[in-house]
Amino acid sequence: MKYILYDIESKDFFETLGALNVNEYTLINAAAPVAKCTGCFKCWLKNPGTCAFSDKMQHIGTKLLNSHEIIIICKGLYGGFSANIKRIIDRVIPGVLPFFVKKNKELHHKQRYKNNPEIKVIFYNGDEMSEKEREQAENLISAVALNFHSEKHQVVFAGCPQDAIKEVQTWTC
Amino acid sequence: MDVLILSTSPRKSFSTSLYFSKILKLFLAGHNVEIILLRSAFDYNRAIRQLDKIDVLVFATPVYVDSVPSTTLEYLEKMEQYITAKKYKFSVYTIANCGFYEGNQCRLALKTYELWCERADVKFLGGVGIGSGVMLGFVRILPLIGLAITAIQLMIQAVVLCFENTFSFPLLFAGFFPANFVIQTALWILFTLGAFVHIFNLRTSIIKKRNHVCQYTTAWFCPRCLFVCMASLYWFFRALFIHGVMPWTLFRKDKEYVDSLCK
Numbered sequence: 001m002k003y004i005l006y007d008i009e010s011k012d013f014f015e016t017l018g019a020l021n022v023n024e025y026t027l028i029n030a031a032a033p034v035a036k037c038t039g040c041f042k043c044w045l046k047n048p049g050t051c052a053f054s055d056k057m058q059h060i061g062t063k064l065l066n067s068h069e070i071i072i073i074c075k076g077l078y079g080g081f082s083a084n085i086k087r088i089i090d091r092v093i094p095g096v097l098p099f100f101v102k103k104n105k106e107l108h109h110k111q112r113y114k115n116n117p118e119i120k121v122i123f124y125n126g127d128e129m130s131e132k133e134r135e136q137a138e139n140l141i142s143a144v145a146l147n148f149h150s151e152k153h154q155v156v157f158a159g160c161p162q163d164a165i166k167e168v169q170t171w172t173c
Numbered sequence: 174m175d176v177l178i179l180s181t182s183p184r185k186s187f188s189t190s191l192y193f194s195k196i197l198k199l200f201l202a203g204h205n206v207e208i209i210l211l212r213s214a215f216d217y218n219r220a221i222r223q224l225d226k227i228d229v230l231v232f233a234t235p236v237y238v239d240s241v242p243s244t245t246l247e248y249l250e251k252m253e254q255y256i257t258a259k260k261y262k263f264s265v266y267t268i269a270n271c272g273f274y275e276g277n278q279c280r281l282a283l284k285t286y287e288l289w290c291e292r293a294d295v296k297f298l299g300g301v302g303i304g305s306g307v308m309l310g311f312v313r314i315l316p317l318i319g320l321a322i323t324a325i326q327l328m329i330q331a332v333v334l335c336f337e338n339t340f341s342f343p344l345l346f347a348g349f350f351p352a353n354f355v356i357q358t359a360l361w362i363l364f365t366l367g368a369f370v371h372i373f374n375l376r377t378s379i380i381k382k383r384n385h386v387c388q389y390t391t392a393w394f395c396p397r398c399l400f401v402c403m404a405s406l407y408w409f410f411r412a413l414f415i416h417g418v419m420p421w422t423l424f425r426k427d428k429e430y431v432d433s434l435c436k
Contacts, residue, residue, distance in 0.1 A: 036244050037237060038183045045412040049427035062427035077246060078288040080281075086243035093238070097424065098408045100273075100401050107274045107397065112426065130291070136284050143239040143281055 003064060004168065005030050006073040007084040008124075008161055016165055017073075022172050025071070026063075030084040032056075037087075043094035049112060051094050060088055061095030062113070065148060069118045071171065073164050076123035076157075079136025092148065103146060111149050119145050119153040120171060124164040126157025176206045176379065177223045178231045181245040183212055189310030193268050193303070193372060194233040200376040217248050221255055229264050229379055230295075235306065236271035236282045253293040264296045266379055268372065270306030274400045276389030277302060283387050298384050301371045304391035305400060309368055311407065312361050312392075319357030326353070367393035 002025045006017065009031040017027065035053035042052035043061070051058045064070055075082040081089060096109035121141050123129060129137070138155050145153035158164040178197060182190040191210060198206045209220045224230070234241055241249070267286045269279035279302030290297035303309065327345065334340040367390040378385035392400060412418040 036183060037242065038185065039235060039237065039242070040184070041411075042416075044423065045408065045418060046416040048412075048418070048423045048425050059427055077250065078285045078292065080240045080246075080285055083243050083246040083250060086238075086240065086246050090237045090243050094427065099405055102397075106278060107401070112424070130288075132291070133288055136281065136288060139284075140239055140281050143278075147239065 001026065001063065001067040002069040002071075003028055003067055004071045004073065005085060005088060007031055007075060007082045008073070010161075013161055013165075016162075017168070020165070020169050020172060022168070025069075025172065028060075028088070030082075030088050034087060034091075037090035037093065041098070044098040049094050051091055053091075057088060057091050061092040064092055065095035065111075065117060066113050066115050067117045069120070070150075071168060072119070072121045073161070073168065074121060074123055075125050076129045076133060076137055079129070079133035080140050089144070096148070108147050116149050116151040119148070119150045120156070121154070122156045122158050122164045122167050124158045124161045127159045129157065174204045174229065174380070175227045176201060176204055176229045176231060177220065177227045178206065178208045178233055179211045179220055180208060181211045181232060181234045181242065181248075183242050183244045184235075185212075187310060188235075189270050189306045190233040190235050190268070192310055192313060193270060193368065194231075196369065196372050197231065197233070197268065197376060200373050201379065204380070211245065211248055217251065221252065224256065224261050224263070225259070227263050229266065229382070231379070232265070232267045232269075232286055232300075234267060234269050234282060234286070236269055236279050239278070239281045241282055241285050249289050253289060256293040256295060260294075262295060264298045264379075264382060265290050266298055266375060266385060267300030268303065268375065269300065270303040270309070272305075272307040274304050274391055274397050276304035276391045278304060279389065280387065298378065298382070299387050300385065301375050302387060302389040303368050303371065304389070305364075305395070308392055308395075308400065308404060308407070309365050312364050315357040315361040316354065319351070319354035322353040322357075323351040363394045364392045367391060 004025045005028045007030040034055050034057045040052055072085060074085045095112055097112050099110045100107040101110045123137060134157060141153055141155045156167055158167055178194045180191045180194045182188040194208045198208055209216055211220060267283055269282045271278045283300050283302055287297040331345055371388055371390045375385055409420040412423055
């Protein structure tokens with residue numbers, strides 16, 4: 001499975017994205033309202049592997065961490081994900097175990113599923129991001145990839161959403 | 174000096190960020206310090222009403238997937254616009270805590286606040302990154318556990334003396350030492366000492382309004398291997414006693430979805 005997460009509400013954007021040959025990708029609109037992670041740990045302890053909030057993102061951790069490729073089209077905010085995308089990223093936590101493993105001389109969560117998705121992130125407001133924010137974005141995506149046991153990741157800064165779609169096109173062709 | 178501490182944890186109870194906020198408030202005794210839990214629109218409105226009169230804003234934040242929680246990001250974005258419009262000029266410090274052992278895994282969350290400050294045009298003066306946050310949040314109840322065990326020991330001793338028909342208070346307490354309470358309290362202080370010291374140093378920087386280069390700490394007197402063992406036991410016991418979930422169940426796959434993939 002492959003996923004594209006995007007945080008733009010515009011219908012045009014969805015149609016342009018849908019018009020690409022992305023049949024093998026499942027599109028996830030992060031702008032749709034879903035519950036936010038409250039750090040309750042029930043996804044690790046009460047109902048292991050499943051988020052406590054029973055909405056359409058309940059199994060997102062399992063879906064993304066069992067996928068081959070995750071493409072995130074996102075507005076860069078303070079050198080990180082937008083709040084909408086972060087809402088989904090926070091809920092990926094049930095996909096890993098609460099226990100620890102040492103990786104790169106640091107502790108990280110153990111894998112629940114033996115899978116290493118490739119993570120590609122496009123920040124579509126790259127031109128508005130400062131040099132420091134870009135540097136932070138690259139460091140952040142490396143850290144997220146490490147925590148989600150991704151062995152390959154890529155960060156791209158696009159000037160506008162349309163440029164981001166062009167980039168996605170080169171990846172999905 | 175007027176200080177506002179915003180505890181940004183979305184957790185409803187037992188928040189480690191709020192715990193560290195209270196420790197900082199204690200260290201800042203004598204100054205006008207208010208703590209606000211930033212969890213709802215009501216809290217946000219309360220917080221922004223304070224911004225015109227404060228000298229220092231302190232964020233006490235948990236780390237969710239290497240950054241700040243999504244709820245916090247939403248409020249930060251709104252607050253940035255508000256501060257820019259009002260042209261407020263206060264200093265910002267941050268106390269970040271993460272569940273991982275290494276305090277420097279808070280670095281990206283601290284950097285997020287620094288970059289927020291640049292956008293909001295306020296001064297970021299550094300902060301503290303504290304590792305083992307979940308553990309330090311838990312060990313604060315060790316003295317209470319010690320006290321409970323001591324009380325149970327005393328009750329058992331009282332029952333034994335009653336059966337022997339020799340009960341008296343001097344006899345009950347003769348040679349009694351609350352070892353459990355003392356040990357548990359000592360463990361709480363030892364493990365949390367690093368956080369206490371670093372928060373105290375931050376408090377000094379806040380009072381002097383000086384730049385506090387981001388510093389990192391973790392549970393003191395607790396090597397990484399001990400942390401890993403204790404954390405695993407903590408999860409097993411918490412799942413078993415609070416949720417009635419067996420240890421091996423914690424490793425299960427999300428069956429509903431994995432089954433749907435097979436179909």
